[in-house]
Amino acid sequence: MRFFSDNAAPVHPKVMQAIADANQVDTAYDGDRLSAQLDARFSELFGCDVAVLWVATGTAANCLALTSLCQPHQGIICHREAHIEVDECGAPGFYTGGAKLMLVDGEGAKVAPETVRDLLGNIRDDVHQVQAAALSITNATEYGLVYTPHEVAALSALCKRQGLGLHMDGARFANAVASLGRHPADVSVHAGVDVLSFGFAKNGGMGAEALVYFDPGQAAAARYRRKRAGHLQSKGRFLAAQLLVMLDDDLWLENARAANAAAKIIADAAPKRLMHKVQANEIFIRLTADEAASLREQGFDFYDWGEGAARLVTSWHHTEKDVTPLAAAITAL
Amino acid sequence: MRFFSDNAAPVHPKVMQAIADANQVDTAYDGDRLSAQLDARFSELFGCDVAVLWVATGTAANCLALTSLCQPHQGIICHREAHIEVDECGAPGFYTGGAKLMLVDGEGAKVAPETVRDLLGNIRDDVHQVQAAALSITNATEYGLVYTPHEVAALSALCKRQGLGLHMDGARFANAVASLGRHPADVSVHAGVDVLSFGFAKNGGMGAEALVYFDPGQAAAARYRRKRAGHLQSKGRFLAAQLLVMLDDDLWLENARAANAAAKIIADAAPKRLMHKVQANEIFIRLTADEAASLREQGFDFYDWGEGAARLVTSWHHTEKDVTPLAAAITAL
Amino acid sequence: MRFFSDNAAPVHPKVMQAIADANQVDTAYDGDRLSAQLDARFSELFGCDVAVLWVATGTAANCLALTSLCQPHQGIICHREAHIEVDECGAPGFYTGGAKLMLVDGEGAKVAPETVRDLLGNIRDDVHQVQAAALSITNATEYGLVYTPHEVAALSALCKRQGLGLHMDGARFANAVASLGRHPADVSVHAGVDVLSFGFAKNGGMGAEALVYFDPGQAAAARYRRKRAGHLQSKGRFLAAQLLVMLDDDLWLENARAANAAAKIIADAAPKRLMHKVQANEIFIRLTADEAASLREQGFDFYDWGEGAARLVTSWHHTEKDVTPLAAAITAL
Amino acid sequence: MRFFSDNAAPVHPKVMQAIADANQVDTAYDGDRLSAQLDARFSELFGCDVAVLWVATGTAANCLALTSLCQPHQGIICHREAHIEVDECGAPGFYTGGAKLMLVDGEGAKVAPETVRDLLGNIRDDVHQVQAAALSITNATEYGLVYTPHEVAALSALCKRQGLGLHMDGARFANAVASLGRHPADVSVHAGVDVLSFGFAKNGGMGAEALVYFDPGQAAAARYRRKRAGHLQSKGRFLAAQLLVMLDDDLWLENARAANAAAKIIADAAPKRLMHKVQANEIFIRLTADEAASLREQGFDFYDWGEGAARLVTSWHHTEKDVTPLAAAITAL
Numbered sequence A, B, C, D: 001m002r003f004f005s006d007n008a009a010p011v012h013p014k015v016m017q018a019i020a021d022a023n024q025v026d027t028a029y030d031g032d033r034l035s036a037q038l039d040a041r042f043s044e045l046f047g048c049d050v051a052v053l054w055v056a057t058g059t060a061a062n063c064l065a066l067t068s069l070c071q072p073h074q075g076i077i078c079h080r081e082a083h084i085e086v087d088e089c090g091a092p093g094f095y096t097g098g099a100k101l102m103l104v105d106g107e108g109a110k111v112a113p114e115t116v117r118d119l120l121g122n123i124r125d126d127v128h129q130v131q132a133a134a135l136s137i138t139n140a141t142e143y144g145l146v147y148t149p150h151e152v153a154a155l156s157a158l159c160k161r162q163g164l165g166l167h168m169d170g171a172r173f174a175n176a177v178a179s180l181g182r183h184p185a186d187v188s189v190h191a192g193v194d195v196l197s198f199g200f201a202k203n204g205g206m207g208a209e210a211l212v213y214f215d216p217g218q219a220a221a222a223r224y225r226r227k228r229a230g231h232l233q234s235k236g237r238f239l240a241a242q243l244l245v246m247l248d249d250d251l252w253l254e255n256a257r258a259a260n261a262a263a264k265i266i267a268d269a270a271p272k273r274l275m276h277k278v279q280a281n282e283i284f285i286r287l288t289a290d291e292a293a294s295l296r297e298q299g300f301d302f303y304d305w306g307e308g309a310a311r312l313v314t315s316w317h318h319t320e321k322d323v324t325p326l327a328a329a330i331t332a333l
Helices: A015-019 A037-044 A060-068 A091-096 A113-121 A149-162 A173-180 A216-228 A237-269 A288-296 A321-333 B013-021 B035-046 B057-069 B091-096 B112-121 B149-162 B171-180 B216-228 B237-269 B289-297 B320-332 C012-020 C035-046 C057-070 C091-097 C113-121 C149-162 C173-180 C216-226 C239-269 C289-297 C320-332 D013-021 D033-047 D059-067 D091-096 D113-121 D149-162 D173-180 D216-228 D237-269 D289-297 D319-333
Strands: A051-053 A074-079 A099-106 A131-137 A167-168 A194-197 A210-211 A282-286 A309-313 B051-055 B074-079 B100-104 B130-139 B165-170 B197-198 B209-213 B284-285 B307-315 C050-053 C075-077 C102-103 C131-138 C165-170 C195-198 C209-213 C282-286 C309-313 D051-055 D073-080 D100-104 D131-138 D165-170 D193-196 D208-213 D281-286 D308-312
Touching: A015 A237, A015 B013, A037 A051, A037 A210, A037 A237, A051 A060, A051 A216, A051 A237, A051 D059, A060 A091, A060 A131, A060 A167, A060 A194, A060 A210, A060 A216, A074 A113, A091 B216, A099 A113, A113 A149, A131 A149, A131 D289, A149 A167, A167 A173, A194 A288, A210 A216, A210 D149, A216 A288, A216 B091, A216 C012, A288 A321, A288 B013, B013 B237, B035 B051, B035 B209, B035 B237, B051 B057, B051 B216, B051 B237, B051 D165, B057 B091, B057 B130, B057 B237, B074 B112, B074 D237, B100 B112, B112 B130, B112 B149, B130 B149, B149 B165, B165 B171, B171 B197, B171 B237, B197 C209, B209 B216, B209 C035, B237 B284, B237 B307, B237 B320, B237 D073, B320 D149, C012 C239, C012 D013, C035 C050, C035 C209, C035 C239, C050 C057, C050 C216, C050 C239, C057 C091, C057 C131, C057 C165, C057 C195, C057 C209, C057 C216, C075 C113, C091 D073, C091 D216, C102 C113, C113 C149, C113 C216, C131 C149, C149 C165, C173 C239, C209 C216, C216 D091, C239 C282, C239 C309, C239 C320, C289 C320, D013 D237, D033 D051, D033 D208, D051 D059, D051 D073, D051 D216, D051 D237, D059 D091, D059 D131, D059 D165, D059 D193, D059 D208, D059 D216, D073 D113, D100 D113, D113 D131, D113 D149, D131 D149, D149 D165, D173 D193, D173 D237, D208 D216, D237 D281, D237 D308, D289 D319
Parallel strands: A074 A099, A074 A131, A131 A167, A167 A194, B074 B100, B074 B130, B130 B165, B165 B197, C075 C102, C075 C131, C131 C165, C165 C195, D073 D100, D073 D131, D131 D165, D165 D193
Antiparallel strands: A051 A210, A194 A210, A282 A309, B051 B209, B197 B209, B284 B307, C050 C209, C195 C209, C282 C309, D051 D208, D193 D208, D281 D308
């Protein structure tokens, strides 16, 4: 049983079916019937007018979002371990034309208002230094922690005061929402997020993310930038289909709950090994090399996280039955 | 019956099946079993060592190819009506960091050595003018014309003499090869092409193109640039699956032959209306507004091409039975 | 006597003196006493509030101006022979992050509203094509023609209707104003120009141009971009000094008048050879290779302009006495 | 007496004279007689073949150097307080097309091989992470410390092993060489530096730096990039003149020695206040707000360096007579 990435999980059968159903002659690019429904369906979900673009990857979603909030000569504040800083091969620099990522620290890859305030306080207000234009936070974070609506609102209030836009990298937004048990709007638009990368690929999708603009007017330029980045797929109906079926009966939420529940079972089996609270679908545990080898011998696959640590990620398809043996194996170490 | 774009056609059932079959737990990104087969399978096809990257769109394939051949301060020669110039929203400028497209004319969007030589002759050899580093040609062209191996070789010889790289935008490479009845290597690597955007999306695929490096060493940097452009999909196995099934039993060629054959039936019905020879799967015909309206009333959809003209595109799924009524309707006008 | 470029002319003695006078301990970058006077002095000149940045070159001025008017995914309309297209080694692509130059034709490198309208009419209003955001015109043009206030206003009116910004490359703005005998505001801000590259280097300066924002609010971002482009010189007082002394007693106008007068003497000597009207300080004449050789033997230096043609440029330091022999020599050919 | 920046110092009289002498009709851009001498004169200085470009600013020199060593998708290692990271408004991001600065720590802004090795060791060798292509060090550092030839060679050896280029930001290279009492080649080309930004503006120049390529072949592309960045001044003879006169009789070294000697006098007066060793022309001292106010009342100007600290910079024009009163005033605090 593999726990090394939610990207490695299979696509949910309903998504596969929706893709099969979308295979009809239709208009190319985003002119098809399915893409045309995105704005309305996501507006319904969030309870406000939004504009939505499909893109194939979280990196594309994040970086297009950043270009909406930041000019090339400006900067974007993010956590030192944010995906945009660590795992996207410099994509933000490419998309923004060389804007600067400005790094803050924080437990569990969470950004706090104080650290942002400190960073801003250290930027001289002169043309020799890059001035910040946006803050990007990740929910759930790279370590599986979840920002509450209240925490996001505190960051957003600071952003408003400082003239910064607020982007949320929601590669695991569904897991965060499921974890919080709150309405998705509560931790996004109501909390002051301007643009959301709403991830589906890690949550049972095949290759489609929703780039959600809570100010729909900002989406117009993004549509050009999407094309210019080579992300306007000619058969966009297959991406739209994935997003739409995910919204049907809240499949996105159901999948995320399943993943979170599986993570909880594992976490509960190893309370003393946990390096971070488990609030979503990622579990970081201390594990010696011998212990890791033992688990692997028993058929459990995961990601080493430096020396003496491991990352396990659960996904929509991990059932209680799947994870119970792993939990038992960890307990037995 | 729709003839306005091969992008609007459905995905071939074998491709759909291959996608369904690929839905297993596997390694993320391009670490999966299917992606791992690409180099070998395409090397077999071309009869030489190649390195291949999947990407979702032709724009991404073209632009990544151009970054391999051209530094930001250099230029890329292409036809004035090339897709990279006209239809990609400035993507080459984005990907290359502002390299210049240098435009030449030519009947049917074909580039001839003389026009390239003239253009090069008009560039002053000083730092005030952008110097060309590459030539990009499209086969089949935007007007459905096909470069022969001999024609490509003549361009390639010029490129070699002038120190230019040669890129082929093969969004409809399959149609060109089918039209020529030659081995795919004859019109690419043997004719001196350095990098080929080998299109599958217009030819029955869903969302996967092959970026083929005939000098495999050039692909290493391209893999970083693909990631950086947000084109390294996390479930890349679904793109690899599309390319692999297309190579099985030469499905790509079979599909292209079907599309070309359908185009020929239409072309043969309207010899006097043809604006360009029909060598692949695009037909450009003179058509008055009334005639266009009449065809549309009869249920035929297509693309207006300025005043008094229309573009019709056939695809893999157009059978003789599908196009015969259109041919008859055009004859009857 | 050299007539091949106004860039090759010496620096005016008053400018040299102003540079010498500026050599005191002062604040670095643009924090010095001289730089601080620029906005007020140019505002006085134009009779309205402007913000002014010094930069060392016309290319930097032009390109910074373009970044104020155009996002990376947009386009800038200019003449096919504009300096930004032909002679800046792709600098606009670099500065704008890959925005597209959209070329129009026109006699003597002049842009007319009709050609702009035609170009705009040919851009499809969809994301596949770059949309224009600005028009850049050169006054005087690359062929020494001068736009009248009326002509600029006609272009500006079109720009306003179409939502385009208007930039004027005024590398020889002084010559244009001198030629028109009008107030500098008449052919710039009153005629609807948004940003002006006001050239001094070709007009007796050493290495300073004024980037003039008629909407002062736009200059704030440009100050960051200037720094980011490496154009915020640490001893900016020497650039400011050049601009300020040029404004004293209208030295800029006096110099341009001298250059234009010298050009007129030459033009009057060769009415039948003229390829373009001579309205500023450039003279394009038909000249056989033998004639060119003969002139050169007599000590006159100039620039060949393709086969059978030559470009002669006069400058502030060419007196009647200097050019009369050249005029006579041309007449005598 | 002002000690807040060597940029605020006057231009050396010999440089002013050389500028005055250069004011003749000559070829434009870098085609003039003076620019033509640069390669030979600097080759003589360094005792090996070098290619040299003048540019107006250190930022331009640094960033052009970086583009020679680093592709857009790669990274450049530098100190967390390096000028390119902290004081150039993101210019490296602009020039390189979004390459990443990778930061290391180190006392006094010095980079040590171990920190570079650690950083490299933490980069995963996969396409998700930016790979380093170059190291940039500053000599003298932002805190006035000097790398010895041995220290540079150790870094260079590491670079060679790792395939990294080595750039030296020598805005105060002259001060470093003067401090070391070694040949300039010893701490640059012989120590393995690939490209050197050799500063003159802070050392008595007006607005000219030398970008020195120890591999002359790399300079060809840089000449295009210089033009493209708007840094090819039309009257380049005035920049060349500055560099040439600086080499005459080693004026650059004489000036740097004077600045260093002045700094030493101040440093010797305040041994207990020093925050860093004083090896070049910068002095960082602990100073309370009251003490700072007191010095300022006595007519000494300097830069506050956060709370309780100050930066004083000496320049070529500070004589013993100038600095002795400051030294006394500090002692008397």
